[in-house]
Amino acid sequence: NGRAASRAQHIQKYIILDKDFSIGGDELTATLKLKRRVVMAKYEHAIEAMYA
Numbered sequence: 001n002g003r004a005a006s007r008a009q010h011i012q013k014y015i016i017l018d019k020d021f022s023i024g025g026d027e028l029t030a031t032l033k034l035k036r037r038v039v040m041a042k043y044e045h046a047i048e049a050m051y052a
Helices: 036-042 044-050
Strands: none
Touching: 036 044
């Protein structure tokens, strides 16, 4: 965060999830890349609660 150009780029809030992302949970690809659309859909309620 020290290199963020503006205050809007700083981390504002975060949550700790109950479980890690995994290939079996469909959050990661076989090469361990994050499936952002899947994560956004799966944890939509938690993300919305952070900004409410």
